[in-house]
Amino acid sequence: MANVFDLFDPAHQPQVPRPEGDVLAALRTGMNTAEGEIKAGSTTLNILTTAAQRQSARITETHSRRAEEALEKAQSLMEELRTAQTEGRLGTDWSEYMRDAWERMVLTTDTLRKRGDIFLEHEAAGCPPVLIYDYEIIMDGADLPYPSNYMLLKITPPDGVIVNDNRRPYIIIDPRAGHGPGIGGFKSDSQVGVALREGHPVYFVAFKRMPEPGQYLSYVTRAEAAFVREVMRRHPEASRPVITGNCQGGWATLLLAATNPDLTGPIVINGAPVAPWAGKVGENPMRYNAGVLGGTWIPMMLSDLGGGIFDGAHLVQNFEQMNPSRTLFRKYTDLFRDIDKGDETFLEFEKWWGGFFLMTEPEIKWIVEQLFVGNRLVKNEARIEPGRPIDLKAIRAPIIVFASHGDNITPPQQALNWVAETYTDVNEIRIRGQRIIYMVHDQVGHLGIFVSSQIAKKEYSEVASTLKTIEALAPGLYEMIIEDVTEKNGQKHFTVGFVERTLDDIRALDDTVGDERPFAAVARAAEVQAQLYDTVLRPMVMALVTETGAEMSRALHPARLTRALMSSRNPAMQRVEAAAEKVKAERQKAAATNPFLAAEAFWVQSTEYMIDLMRDSRDMMVELTFHSVWGSPWARSFGKTHEARRTLKSHGELRGLPEVANALMHIEQGGFPEAVIRMLVLLAENRGTVRRDRLERSAQVLTQDEPFKSLGADRRAMIIHQQTLIATFETEAAIKTLPLLLGDKAERELALRVVQFVPGVIEEMSPRTLSLLQRFREVLDLDPLTENVTADPLAATALPEVESEHLPALVVATDAPKGNGRSRRRAPPVADAGSEG
Secondary structure, three states: OOOOOHHHOHHHOOOOOOHHHHHHHHHHHHHHHHHHHHHHHHHHHHHHHHHHHHHHHHHHHHHHHHHHHHHHHHHHHHHHHHHHHHOOOHHHHHHHHHHHHHHHHHHHHHHHHHHHHHHHHHHHOOOOOOOOOOEEEEEEHHHOOOOOOEEEEEEOOOOOOOOOOOOOOEEEEOOOOOOOOOHHHOOOOOHHHHHHHOOOOEEEEEEOOOOOOOOOHHHHHHHHHHHHHHHHHHOOOOOOOEEEEEOHHHHHHHHHHHHOOOOOOOEEEEOOOOOOOOOOOOOOHHHHHHHHHOOOHHHHHHHHHOOOEEEOHHHHHHHHHHOHHHHHHHHHHHHHHOHHHOOHHHHHHHHHHOOOOEEEHHHHHHHHHHHHHOOOOOOOOOEEEOOEEOOHHHOOOOEEEEEEOOOOOOOHHHHHHHHHHHOOOHHHHHHOOOEEEEEEEOOOOHHHHHHOHHHHHHHHHHHHHHOOOHHHOOOEEEEEEEEEEEEEOOEEEEEEEEEEOOHHHHHOOOOOOHHHHHHHHHHHHHHHHHHHHHHHHHHHHHHHOOHHHHHHHHHOOHHHHHHHHOOOOOHHHOOHHHHHHHHHHOOOOOOOOOHHHHHHHHHHHHHHHHHHHHHHHHHHHHHHHHHHHHOOHHHHHHHHHHOOOOOOOOHHHHHOOHHHHHHHHOOOOOOHHHHHHHHHHHHHHHHOEEEHHHHHHHHHHHHHOOOOHHHOHHHHHHHHHHHHHHHHHOHHHHHHOHHHHOOOHHHHHHHHHHHHHOOOOHHHOOHHHHHHHHHHHHHOOOOOOOOOOOOOHHHHOOOOOEEHHHOOOOOOOOOOOOOOOOOEEOOOOOOOOOOOO
């Protein structure tokens, strides 16, 4: 630091600052700032250009093609009308069509009347779950210390379905995003149906329409944890339950697993928006809503208008606006055109779609502020309660993530990017002992993930089968590939493989994270807006709202009003039922060749195309507006404080973690189980792909054969975790120290036969697998590999005598003799071991 004399001493220049130096420093700072702004502005311009190009190209391509198709159909329609006129039947066809259209209109109106009646009955009953299965209520969250409106239901198996209570239970958590529970089990080919057919006990986490007074989202998480404990208590001989979370139930499942890592078995996350900022430029417009329509203060105000209760009908209305041609037009025109095929499917779906559920203000505020606008769950900044942070790294259960490129509500980037944001690399996933498996469908839509029969028969069935063996996978990141469809006994069978992936494979599903920078400014603006509303407007709004007014606002919501007005309670609808019965008795359908039916189809399709064009144009304008406003220099400066991502560890820091250091300290310790597991891990990493049949053989060895069976699930998982770390960080030493784990030649030979049994016959092995097996035999001083091992060596052969000190906590004799402490034992052969499931 300079003193007063140094400031004016030329001998100390330029070390001591002077005014002219300050000017130069200010110029340099200004130039650096300008350079940074130019780069940031260029990035924003590139994003805008890319968005405009992709959106306009898609609009041009899609709607040009549709225009050509419409023109061809118009020409064909004109020909049909001209032919009908030439043949002199145009008037007859018109009369026939008008009668047919009128009759269909009456029948369609009657269906809407039925929907209205079902809606009112469902509302009067409190909107119970729309499950097609019988169930009993096991627990009610209202009775817990932290009361919530959640319930635990046990599904009653239908006739002919046998459930084994010793098999792993399934717990399904449905989304609470405006609609009610039941979408995961409102048809036989569903998540519930698949699990029941596999013989698993199935439980369903449902919720009542009205939340408990003072309910917080943390109360819901506590209730779900209590439900899992109750399921585990009811099935003490079974493995920990599988928990499946759909959409909003997916991130709720992650919260449950992160805050209660000791409770859950594998968790399945379907279409869950965990990283809501993520998405591709020009493709995923829903993520821009908060920046264009408003942030957290909107649901806060809507909750205040509802007397502290947020109406889920608002969320349903938002969903419908995403694809209005489908939800507001084609849904009804398809019903009108196909009314003769029946209305059961329409009414079944509408019963669920029209069941609107409520939340407390703290619940919806947490969801919007912490998750959708703030992205805090991914950034490791979310808190379920004051002083109780949520760290996704705390999850110890295997995670299966199901996403789809056809999902416009939760695109794959939002379902998967949290993995790349949470872990440094795959090595850290292994260090944590975690198994993350993801599967990306090509085209199924958001609701199709939960309700599609085809998805249930294929993806969910294969996931259910895979969950039997998933815990035999070495820790890491995998993509589940379903291929090789074969027919057997009239049923389709699939070959399932697990391909090892890196975080770059997940990042490749996205373009870059550069387009997410404006969301930081939106997040900060939302916080400021919420504070201003809370301070300035909220007292006035709450003072004006009464309980009667809040109830009226819900009853008069358009989504409820349109259904109620079409019900039989409306005097204007009282004659519709009788008219519909008369039409059914005297129904005269128009001939399929009637040209006016073709004209009707042409009008429906043309109108749908027009609505889609307006939707696509709207989405493009929303995206361009978002990046123009929130990508501006002011917004970038405003949002800097909220741009920080989760701090990730370096490779050196990962190697220095206690888990890694402890594992490497034990590289020369262990016995038969450690040696076999280490070699299986090395083989898995060497192959890069694990077929399910090989995984099933591995699971058979590790869960049904001694000495592995006696280890128990927790001890077995610990050994797999430890040996994975050894194989990852000291691969060569892991191989060279194998002789220290296996004492005599017979034990080594048996271990190698067990390891060879898993990959299968020699002819199906990859060169790398075969080479590594030969390396094992060389290190263990055994003869080269020459013959196949097609039968499980441990199922037919007793384990040779091994030193008990090599199995300190693995297979311990109950009556170990005294003396030098080096007792010898044989592991008993396995009798009829069945699938644990």
